[in-house]
Amino acid sequence: MSLPELDQRDDDELIETILAAAGRRDLVAMAVAAAEVSEMTRNWATHIPWDEFGSLDESTLGEVVADLTQMWEPVDLQVDADEEYALDKNAYDFYRPAGRNLMTRTEEFYGWVEARRRTETWQYSRTLEAAPSSVAQITNDIGRRTRGINFNSQDYLSFNTHPAIREAATKAMRDYGPHSAGSPMVLGNTRISDELEASLGELVRADQVTLFPTGWAAGFGAMAGLVRQEDHVLIDRLAHSCLQQGARATTRNVVRYEHLNVDAVRRHLVDIRRRDSRNGILVVTDGLFSVDADWPDLVTLQRVCREHDATLLVDVAHDLGSMGPGGTGVLGMQHVLGDIDIVMGAFSKTFCSNGGFVASASPALKQYLKMFGGSHMFSNALSPVQTAVVLEASKIIRSAEGDFLRSRLHTAVTALREELTGYGLTCMGEPSPIVPLLIGNEKLARIANRLLFDRGVLAFMVEFPVTPTGSSRFRLQVQANHEPDEARAAAKIIADAIADARTYLSSAFGSTER
Amino acid sequence: MPRYDAIVIGARCAGASTGMLLARQGYRVLVVDRSSFPSDVISTHFLWPHGTSYLNRWSLLDQVLAVTPAHTEVTFVNDGIPLTGSVPDDLLRAYFRDWHGDDSGVVRSYASIRRHVLDQILVEAASKAGAEVRTNFAVRELIIEGDQVVGVRGRDSDGQLVEERARIVIGADGRNSFVARSLGLPKFDERPRCTFAYWSYYSGFDLGPAQLHRRGRLACAVAPTNHDQNMVLVWGPSEWSREFRRDVPGNLQRALDFVSPDLGEVVRTQGVRAERIYGTLDQSAFLRPLAGPGWVLVGDAESAKDQCTAIGMTHAFRGAELVADALGRWLSGDVSLNEAMASYEGRRRSQNAAAYYDYVCTLAEMRPYRHDELQLFVALRGNQQEIDRFVATHADVAPVSEFFQASNLLLLNDAAKETSAGYPVFEDFPATARMYQQNLFA
Numbered sequence: 001m002s003l004p005e006l007d008q009r010d011d012d013e014l015i016e017t018i019l020a021a022a023g024r025r026d027l028v029a030m031a032v033a034a035a036e037v038s039e040m041t042r043n044w045a046t047h048i049p050w051d052e053f054g055s056l057d058e059s060t061l062g063e064v065v066a067d068l069t070q071m072w073e074p075v076d077l078q079v080d081a082d083e084e085y086a087l088d089k090n091a092y093d094f095y096r097p098a099g100r101n102l103m104t105r106t107e108e109f110y111g112w113v114e115a116r117r118r119t120e121t122w123q124y125s126r127t128l129e130a131a132p133s134s135v136a137q138i139t140n141d142i143g144r145r146t147r148g149i150n151f152n153s154q155d156y157l158s159f160n161t162h163p164a165i166r167e168a169a170t171k172a173m174r175d176y177g178p179h180s181a182g183s184p185m186v187l188g189n190t191r192i193s194d195e196l197e198a199s200l201g202e203l204v205r206a207d208q209v210t211l212f213p214t215g216w217a218a219g220f221g222a223m224a225g226l227v228r229q230e231d232h233v234l235i236d237r238l239a240h241s242c243l244q245q246g247a248r249a250t251t252r253n254v255v256r257y258e259h260l261n262v263d264a265v266r267r268h269l270v271d272i273r274r275r276d277s278r279n280g281i282l283v284v285t286d287g288l289f290s291v292d293a294d295w296p297d298l299v300t301l302q303r304v305c306r307e308h309d310a311t312l313l314v315d316v317a318h319d320l321g322s323m324g325p326g327g328t329g330v331l332g333m334q335h336v337l338g339d340i341d342i343v344m345g346a347f348s349k350t351f352c353s354n355g356g357f358v359a360s361a362s363p364a365l366k367q368y369l370k371m372f373g374g375s376h377m378f379s380n381a382l383s384p385v386q387t388a389v390v391l392e393a394s395k396i397i398r399s400a401e402g403d404f405l406r407s408r409l410h411t412a413v414t415a416l417r418e419e420l421t422g423y424g425l426t427c428m429g430e431p432s433p434i435v436p437l438l439i440g441n442e443k444l445a446r447i448a449n450r451l452l453f454d455r456g457v458l459a460f461m462v463e464f465p466v467t468p469t470g471s472s473r474f475r476l477q478v479q480a481n482h483e484p485d486e487a488r489a490a491a492k493i494i495a496d497a498i499a500d501a502r503t504y505l506s507s508a509f510g511s512t513e514r
Numbered sequence: 515m516p517r518y519d520a521i522v523i524g525a526r527c528a529g530a531s532t533g534m535l536l537a538r539q540g541y542r543v544l545v546v547d548r549s550s551f552p553s554d555v556i557s558t559h560f561l562w563p564h565g566t567s568y569l570n571r572w573s574l575l576d577q578v579l580a581v582t583p584a585h586t587e588v589t590f591v592n593d594g595i596p597l598t599g600s601v602p603d604d605l606l607r608a609y610f611r612d613w614h615g616d617d618s619g620v621v622r623s624y625a626s627i628r629r630h631v632l633d634q635i636l637v638e639a640a641s642k643a644g645a646e647v648r649t650n651f652a653v654r655e656l657i658i659e660g661d662q663v664v665g666v667r668g669r670d671s672d673g674q675l676v677e678e679r680a681r682i683v684i685g686a687d688g689r690n691s692f693v694a695r696s697l698g699l700p701k702f703d704e705r706p707r708c709t710f711a712y713w714s715y716y717s718g719f720d721l722g723p724a725q726l727h728r729r730g731r732l733a734c735a736v737a738p739t740n741h742d743q744n745m746v747l748v749w750g751p752s753e754w755s756r757e758f759r760r761d762v763p764g765n766l767q768r769a770l771d772f773v774s775p776d777l778g779e780v781v782r783t784q785g786v787r788a789e790r791i792y793g794t795l796d797q798s799a800f801l802r803p804l805a806g807p808g809w810v811l812v813g814d815a816e817s818a819k820d821q822c823t824a825i826g827m828t829h830a831f832r833g834a835e836l837v838a839d840a841l842g843r844w845l846s847g848d849v850s851l852n853e854a855m856a857s858y859e860g861r862r863r864s865q866n867a868a869a870y871y872d873y874v875c876t877l878a879e880m881r882p883y884r885h886d887e888l889q890l891f892v893a894l895r896g897n898q899q900e901i902d903r904f905v906a907t908h909a910d911v912a913p914v915s916e917f918f919q920a921s922n923l924l925l926l927n928d929a930a931k932e933t934s935a936g937y938p939v940f941e942d943f944p945a946t947a948r949m950y951q952q953n954l955f956a
């Protein structure tokens with residue numbers, strides 16, 4: 001180097017000089033300026049023949065000019081601004097809006113929703129045209145209709161079209177009318193409510209059962225009823241929203257533990273008990289996780305809880321009725337029926353109705369939750385029709401027909417998972433009515449979702465806030481009515497839609513998780 | 515039987531490391547680079563703790579730290595909201611177990627290492643490990659038989675044309691990869707929006723650990739580096755670069771003054787610039803195919819990203835361990851080349867990789883921080899564990915998905931110890947946001 005570094009011209013200036021000289025076809029001036037370009041830039045832009053400018057032929061000169069211009073000029077983007085905005089953002093970008101007017105500050109989020117809707121990448125708020133079965137006809141939220149193999153409904157044993165279930169609904173309608181007309185603490189329950197509590201108690205082997213108007217209310221209510229400000233909540237990072245919200249609402253002492261990690265629970269319990277021997281600890285997990293299709297080791301988890309005087313609450317919303325011996329779900333599969341401190345569930349997945357419950361072996365806990373759970377006492381009871389439907393569902397679930405329906409369901413699940421895996425896709429978790437098909441990137445998922453809409457498969461794409469960012473997926477919910485061939489046909493259509501979305505976005509990212 | 519098991523083109527972060535690791539496994543390796551060493555290459559050369567941990571795993575860190583300052587704490591200041599943290603040990607260990615199956619050699623300090631220092635150490639290490647290293651050797655052509663790459667033709671330091679053959683040719687030849695160009699490889703996931711970056715080296719002050727400042731659409735950083743100097747860097751959206759370039763030294767100072775008046779003042783009054791100002795806006799992000807018959811890419815050649823999270827070198831190291839491990843299993847006869855490359859590809863093109871890629875590309879657009887993002891920074895204040903996790907996430911030690919997860923964000927919010935009251939940026943946020951859209955250099 002001839003000049004001291006400091007006194008040399010910046011590369012910017014030199015490249016500008018080179019480009020100007022190239023315009024005049026002044027190769028000598030180009031070479032002179034190139035000799036001054038920093039070592040940094042020469043070693044970086046190795047595709048530019050810096051030392052050969054003096055002898056460039058016309059076509060290489062053209063290439064050099066093109067390459068230098070590309071390095072030097074900012075890109076001029078021609079993009080579909082709407083689509084870019086729709087694909088780029090996540091719901092959490094709008095979680096803390098600016099401004100003191102609570103109403104107007106929702107506008108920004110709305111603008112994004114509108115962009116998502118205009119670009120048909122808004123997967124929410126679709127509506128049904130008729131009873132959903134293994135096939136359904138739906139309308140999306142901008143009024144476009146489609147029909148397809150339906151993995152978009154949660155009705156694992158296909159009870160919605162079951163004659164006995166419909167008959168039970170009709171009979172309850174005749175006997176009691178559509179309305180429960182009061183809180184279960186007042187006069188909202190009927191005789192069949194008691195029957196339902198008993199039937200559920202037998203199913204989960206915990207006879208002290210309380211009904212709630214929704215599964216959400218059951219989860220939230222159980223936590224709000226039990227946990228006080230100074231208590232602790234240890235909750236699986238991916239547990240359902242009703243439980244996360246319950247944790248937030250009750251105490252600031254919340255620890256989210258690594259998904260399924262019982263060792264982590266043990267460590268946290270030791271840690272909490274070292275500091276606090278006086279207050280309660282509620283450990284909270286799902287049974288079958290609703291977008292991951294996996295479940296914790298409940299045997300160890302319950303033991304660890306007992307060792308530290310912590311109470312375990314397990315949400316069996318998805319597995320109860322649809323899996324396990326006699327429909328006992330993950331609890332039955334792990335032989336812990338009757339052994340879990342508190343079991344809660346929702347009727348909305350397998351039992352063909354709104355509603356939820358909390359069950360334990362303790363009559364005291366039951367009365368306490370009824371009083372302090374909030375969503376039990378201060379909300380109207382399940383309607384008679386709902387109660388009758390759930391009661392009938394719980395009977396079928398425990399019968400031989402229940403076993404038959406679960407085996408059909410399992411056959412369809414296996415066919416779907418095998419076929420999807422055969423296309424090189426990643427099905428997360430274990431065989432269960434939920435088949436989470438990992439996509440990952442939100443853009444890819446939103447485009448795949450748009451493409452799939454018209455191709456004869458109905459599937460719900462989940463992204464943040466349901467899943468963590470960057471791990472969006474199709475959550476396929478299988479039903480006993482699905483034929484294995486339907487499942488296989490759907491798998492092909494889904495695989496093609498994902499492949500086409502990848503081409504559309506020109507993306508090379510694959511489907512392995514880590 | 516070709517003379518070499520592997521020929522590596524490029525002898526810097528990706529190439530020298532890959533060559534060294536393969537040679538240490540006992541393979542016959544030729545590493546070539548058109549540069550001579552020691553020499554610089556465009557980079558602001560900040561290594562996050564997993565980057566320095568790689569060097570430590572390879573027993574090279576002591577040599578680096580003998581001449582390079584290192585720290586563990588780093589301060590981010592976003593629109594006046596300061597967060598100081600470091601990458602925690604447990605997350606670093608989890609990272610190494612997850613990516614490489616063992617967590618040996620983890621260190622928590624980061625360092626800013628001039629490339630003429632670092633790359634020289636890497637080149638020497640490759641050579642010491644038994645690789646044959648030829649510098650001043652420019653590859654001019656790939657030798658292709660059928661559809662198979664079987665070797666290279668190039669010009670050595672004496673200007674002689676030479677031909678060498680190997681079982682695999684590894685393109686570690688950077689963003690403008692010669693291998694990729696000669697094979698006509700496409701680019702995927704292109705993200706043209708990126709930053710312009712201008713930086714130089716200053717003596718005359720010592721601010722301790724590194725600082726990263728952001729305000730509106732501009733950012734600046736200072737990190738202590740070799741020769742008792744500081745690397746001082748400013749960056750902003752590439753759309754503003756034309757105006758910035760009209761007066762590079764003046765605008766560099768103007769940007770510093772705007773983003774961090776304190777840092778601007780220090781540089782103006784105490785800083786003595788030791789070199790010219792370097793800059794580039796050639797940073798759009800892309801992926802290339804990773805491997806094909808007889809060839810594989812590693813480092814910037816396979817995926818380049820904007821500098822805004824200072825991760826390219828660390829990723830090149832990570833790629834080197836991954837590819838050397840995969841190729842080692844193939845060369846030893848344990849697995850087929852296809853299987854080896856599928857495992858490499860699985861890791862490099864995974865969901866987590868995609869999420870981080872998106873994180874960087876979105877940051878690189880340099881849009882002003884949104885209200886909710888700034889409020890999150892306020893909520894993080896005083897919550898050291900989560901600040902540290904944020905730092906680890908930003909540096910791609912912990913997966914993006916674990917931080918940016920609904921229950922975590924809500925919980926962070928609930929655990930907030932501070933309010934936005936003390937931060938002027940919130941006073942008239944819409945007006946501030948509008949002001950931020952104005953090109954400071956226009």
Ligand SMILES: Cc1cc2nc3c(=O)[nH]c(=O)nc-3n(C[C@H](O)[C@H](O)[C@H](O)COP(=O)(O)OP(=O)(O)OC[C@H]3O[C@@H](n4cnc5c(N)ncnc54)[C@H](O)[C@@H]3O)c2cc1C
Nearest residue numbers: 524527528548557558559560653687688813814821826827
């Ligand atoms: C402005 C800027 C700032 C950055 N800051 C940081 C940072 O702070 N931290 C960080 O980690 N990363 C940073 N990066 C990214 C980082 O510099 C790169 O990711 C890193 O250099 C990639 O290493 P590599 O070995 O893959 O390629 P390179 O470092 O580019 O090395 C490629 C080598 O291949 C050689 N070569 C090319 N063609 C041939 C040929 N035909 N024959 C022989 N040899 C050839 C070249 O001479 C070169 O030596 C920054 C990048 C930019 C643009």
Ligand SMILES: Cc1ncc(COP(=O)(O)O)c(C=O)c1O
Nearest residue numbers: 214215216240290317346348355
């Ligand atoms: C695990 C889990 N728990 C609780 C609920 C809430 O149930 P419901 O829809 O009946 O309110 C759901 C359903 O969304 C769930 O998936």
